Amino acid sequence: MSFLDNYEPVADRISKFWAMYPLGRLHTEIVLINETEIVIKASAYTDREDPRPAAIDFAQETRGSSNINKQSFIENCSTSALGRVLATLNFQPKKDGKAVRPSREEMKAVSRASIAQTKDYLSLATVEALAGNLEALRGIYKDAQGAGLDADDLKKIADLASSLK
Secondary structure: OOHHHHOOOHHHHHHHHHHHOOOOEEEEEEEEEOOOEEEEEEEEEOOOOOOOOOEEEEEEEEOOOOHHHHHOHHHHHHHHHHHHHHHHOOOOOEEOOEEOOOOHHHHHHHHHHHHHHHOOHHHHHHHHHHOOOHHHHHHHHHHHHHOOOOHHHHHHHHHHHHOOO
């Protein structure tokens, strides 16, 4: 059994968050950005009116450190921060009843695998959905469809777009 057997995409965790907390809110903000790195803080609120987040977490990415970070290091960091804050809220896989928090090496392997298989369309779609950018989602869907992304993942992108209508 590999780590990938327990990996749940951030887009799926976001969907679960909205299903459980339809009046919640997810917020990301850039804490640090320069020529080489970015740090993003993600906050999750189970009630959008509550001034105190239910969870906070951070992610850091280095520009050019992977194929995706050569072109989309801000988006990748934002998605990572959201994945981490949702894991803090217990939206994460479990193994033997315990939460699984992947190591850096495991996430690098997942990142390489997802780039090779899906070009990370789901992460890009998640970022655009959070930004409310329906036109970008349509473009991502079209590109993903042309690249032969599997039907389940295409449906996830379509569902993200439908949530904005």
